[in-house]
Amino acid sequence: MSIHKLQVEAIQQGTVIDHIPAGNGLKIINRLQLLNSDVRLTVGLNLPSGEMGCKDLIKVDQWRFTQDEAAELALFAPNATINVINDYKVVDKFRMSQPEELNGLFDCPNHNCITHNEPVDTKFYVRNSGADMKLRCHYCERSFSSALFG
Structure with missing residues (x-):
């Protein structure tokens, strides 16, 4: 037992x-x-x-x-x-399920993004890329690994 x-x-x-x-x-x-x-x-x-x-x-x-x-x-x-x-x-x-987008939760890693200089909330579209999730900024359209946000 x-x-x-x-x-x-x-x-x-x-x-x-x-x-x-x-x-x-x-x-x-x-x-x-x-x-x-x-x-x-x-x-x-x-x-x-x-x-x-x-x-x-x-x-x-x-x-x-x-x-x-x-x-x-x-x-x-x-x-x-x-x-x-x-x-x-x-x-x-x-x-849990992967969201389609995230609003106002993270700063954009691109320091040239308009979100750093204008009073707008960030907006990212979430996409799978193999084993990694990618977040694409709505404003600067650059993609980043979700690992950058942890």
């Missing part, structure tokens, strides 16, 4: 981001600026996974994603699973 033990503490209410590619958990935390808020955060890095070999996991107590945050997460973990927790039980579960 084998005894299984949770490697990461359960939460009563909140959100669990599971199946994050190993190494991307810290990028997601940094991007969402969770470390600067008052939420209770549990992070598992390089946890064993039957599907992925190793994975990262983020549990955020008393917090749920906005659509913008979920779209931003998809850049770093396009196949992550989002679990909504209520009373220690999963009440909703869904997979």
